[in-house]
Amino acid sequence: MKNQVNKTFWILFFILPGLLIVTIFIIAPLFMSMFNSMYSWVSIDRDRWVGFENFVKIFTKYPYQDRFFNAIGNNVQWFMTTMFVQNTIGLLFGYLLFKRIYGSEIFQRVFFIPVLFSVVAVGFLWGLYLNPNMGVVNRLLNDMGLGQWAMAWLGDEKLATPSIIAVNIWRWVGFPTLVFYAGFNSVPMETVEAAYIDGVGEWRLFWKIMFPLIMPAVTIITVLTLIGSLNVFEQVYTMAGLDGGPFYSTDTLGTLFYRTAFGGIDTGLPEIGIGSAIGVVIYVLTFGISAFSIVALRKREVEL
Amino acid sequence: MIGDLRFRNSGIIGKALIVIFLILMIGYSILVLFPLFNMIISSFKTTREIFKAPYALPEIWKFSNYMEVWNKGGFGGYFFNSIIITSLSIAVVLLFGSMAAFGIARYRYRLSNLVYLIFLAGIMLPLKAAIIPLFLLIRGIGLMNTRLALMLIFTAMSMPATVFILAGFMRTIPGSLEDAARIDGSNDLGIYWRIIMPLTTPSIALVTIYNAVPIWNDFFFPLVFIQSDKLKPLPLGMSVFFGQYQISWHLLFASLSVAILPMLILYLFMSKYFIRGMTAGAIK
Numbered sequence: 001m002k003n004q005v006n007k008t009f010w011i012l013f014f015i016l017p018g019l020l021i022v023t024i025f026i027i028a029p030l031f032m033s034m035f036n037s038m039y040s041w042v043s044i045d046r047d048r049w050v051g052f053e054n055f056v057k058i059f060t061k062y063p064y065q066d067r068f069f070n071a072i073g074n075n076v077q078w079f080m081t082t083m084f085v086q087n088t089i090g091l092l093f094g095y096l097l098f099k100r101i102y103g104s105e106i107f108q109r110v111f112f113i114p115v116l117f118s119v120v121a122v123g124f125l126w127g128l129y130l131n132p133n134m135g136v137v138n139r140l141l142n143d144m145g146l147g148q149w150a151m152a153w154l155g156d157e158k159l160a161t162p163s164i165i166a167v168n169i170w171r172w173v174g175f176p177t178l179v180f181y182a183g184f185n186s187v188p189m190e191t192v193e194a195a196y197i198d199g200v201g202e203w204r205l206f207w208k209i210m211f212p213l214i215m216p217a218v219t220i221i222t223v224l225t226l227i228g229s230l231n232v233f234e235q236v237y238t239m240a241g242l243d244g245g246p247f248y249s250t251d252t253l254g255t256l257f258y259r260t261a262f263g264g265i266d267t268g269l270p271e272i273g274i275g276s277a278i279g280v281v282i283y284v285l286t287f288g289i290s291a292f293s294i295v296a297l298r299k300r301e302v303e304l
Numbered sequence: 305m306i307g308d309l310r311f312r313n314s315g316i317i318g319k320a321l322i323v324i325f326l327i328l329m330i331g332y333s334i335l336v337l338f339p340l341f342n343m344i345i346s347s348f349k350t351t352r353e354i355f356k357a358p359y360a361l362p363e364i365w366k367f368s369n370y371m372e373v374w375n376k377g378g379f380g381g382y383f384f385n386s387i388i389i390t391s392l393s394i395a396v397v398l399l400f401g402s403m404a405a406f407g408i409a410r411y412r413y414r415l416s417n418l419v420y421l422i423f424l425a426g427i428m429l430p431l432k433a434a435i436i437p438l439f440l441l442i443r444g445i446g447l448m449n450t451r452l453a454l455m456l457i458f459t460a461m462s463m464p465a466t467v468f469i470l471a472g473f474m475r476t477i478p479g480s481l482e483d484a485a486r487i488d489g490s491n492d493l494g495i496y497w498r499i500i501m502p503l504t505t506p507s508i509a510l511v512t513i514y515n516a517v518p519i520w521n522d523f524f525f526p527l528v529f530i531q532s533d534k535l536k537p538l539p540l541g542m543s544v545f546f547g548q549y550q551i552s553w554h555l556l557f558a559s560l561s562v563a564i565l566p567m568l569i570l571y572l573f574m575s576k577y578f579i580r581g582m583t584a585g586a587i588k
Contacts, residue, residue: 007411010492014407015419017400018463025460026426029434029441036436044440093332096325099309103329109575110333113340115582116571118521120539121563124546125343128556136342136358170335175586178579182587220586231430234523238543254432261436262528275436282433290428 030283037276044272054277064274070248071256074161078252079229081162086169087221090176095206097177098184108181111174119171123238126167130154130239154239157249164239164250168232176221183217184210219297223290230286233258253282343564346557354553369558373545377555379562381534382541389451389537390519393458397515398508400459401466406496408467409474410482420471426464427585431457432524439528453529454537458522462515465585469514473507474500513581520567538563 037054040047058064093111097104114122129135130153138150153163187210195209211218233254236244242259244251261275311319346354347369348362374380408420431438438457447453477500485499501508526540533544542563549555571578 007413011407011411011413013492014403014496018404018467019419019422021400021456021460022423022426022463024441025438025457026429026431026434026464027422029437030429032437032440033434044443089332092325093329096309096329101309101322101325101329103326107329107333108579110336112575112579112582113336113568113571116517116567116578117564118523118539120521120523120542121560124542124556125339125560125564128553129339129342134355134553139358173332175583178583179586182583217586224586227428227430231432233432237523257433258435261439272436279433279436282430286430286433287428 041272093177094180114171119234183214347561386537405470409471423467
């Protein structure tokens with residue numbers, strides 16, 4: 001009996017500090033967001049219970065609806081582009097490193113450099129480079145005789161979001177590369193060699209054997225890309241401003257959420273109720289889609 | 305034996321592919337290195353020179369740009385704040401995180417899975433989405449505009465992954481070591497501190513990098529919680545600086561170098577650690 005009390009004491013002693021911090025700063029705010037989203041707010045004071053009215057507003061009422069769907073559309077574009085461009089390149093580079101292409105040791109180190117930089121520094125740096133008149137990108141294009149390709153990268157409504165995504169891919173592509181590289185390295189070589197001896201070509205070897213065997217890495221990269229795409233903020237803030245300019249063309253859930261919660265330049269006053277509702281949507285999308293993709297991709301994972 | 309990608313093991317198509325792949329990889333490497341190189345040389349020029357000759361080396365290396373950024377631009381203070389905030393948050397995360405991992409991995413009890421799940425949920429919940437309740441909470445307890453507020457948030461932000469990674473490692477340590485220590489009269493705290501922690505050191509190094517890089521780079525939480533200039537960490541300070549010195553590109557490039565170079569130099573010496581540390585959460 002004394003032993004049992006003793007054990008309980010020690011368990012509590014060890015887990016309580018960490019558990020309290022996580023509960024107070026991560027778990028409780030989740031429930032508070034849901035709670036807050038059900039109220040109308042006067043500045044930062046809770047006013048009265050309104051049920052799902054805030055959600056109805058963001059889904060159906062002007063101007064919330066327009067801003068909300070515009071932002072979500074951009075988040076979808078972030079996710080799709082990142083998946084298809086960045087993660088495909090990452091998969092290719094990871095495989096080439098695994099196959100020890102010439103210079104792979106050096107490539108591996110170089111590719112990972114921008115991953116360490118702050119999004120803010122990267123955003124500001126490329127903001128300077130992409131400046132239409134004085135930036136080095138347009139300057140280079142002009143000097144190479146490709147002057148017609150020189151564009152207002154961040155000033156054009158159609159180009160701004162792809163430009164910002166491209167900068168983010170520039171920063172981040174080393175990450176999936178190294179994760180896939182580690183994935184390929186953990187594949188048991190006997191399996192692969194058996195197939196190789198059976199005369200399976202390189203292309204089929206990759207898609208039929210290697211790729212299914214690194215499904216865990218594919219799952220984790222997909223989920224991280226999803227979480228990253230839904231939480232884009234700094235990239236847009238530094239290169240396009242809090243309003244997601246020009247004309248909201250780069251606005252994302254993150255910037256919209258921030259403006260709504262703390263009062264942007266255009267709206268003026270904070271709208272905590274609406275902001276909380278957007279926060280809950282971000283929660284649901286992140287958590288829901290992550291859980292869904294984990295389950296869906298798990299099915300495709302092969303037992304080693 | 306399945307071959308490495310080498311010219312002599314490949315046919316004509318294979319050779320062509322290798323060349324194309326190498327061009328792609330060299331292309332991306334240039335895309336990484338050139339902007340950094342350009343940033344560094346630009347940081348020693350005058351703004352005029354940056355526009356006139358963007359690729360040339362500076363005519364005179366103006367180290368004074370850095371002095372100006374460091375002193376007048378306030379980067380000395382921003383740097384100091386970043387170091388204080390990052391190191392203290394990490395210290396607390398490592399202590400409480402390793403304790404919690406120990407409490408989960410080294411004991412059998414009915415609720416241990418539930419506790420583990422709570423920590424795990426923290427990994428998947430985006431903390432940014434919680435900014436409104438966090439703002440109200442920090443304001444309610446009177447910690448607005450303090451470094452302590454940031455340390456609390458960063459500690460919480462790093463805790464779940466820390467517990468996840470460390471618990472995963474601690475589970476692999478054989479129980480016999482613990483039993484032996486117990487027979488020698490060691491209590492649970494002694495086992496944690498003298499037996500398990502020394503064995504966990506390599507994972508602690510990984511977790512430190514895994515958490516320190518995002519904390520050092522974080523912008524969002526300082527943006528919400530810090531108003532006074534003398535408390536701002538680097539990324540937030542930099543955004544202030546970019547607002548004030550819009551047209552002094554030489555100073556902007558110098559400030560970017562101040563933010564980026566320390567990380568780059570550390571990386572040059574410890575690249576293996578950084579790569580393993582940063583990908584620790586994604587690789588089992």
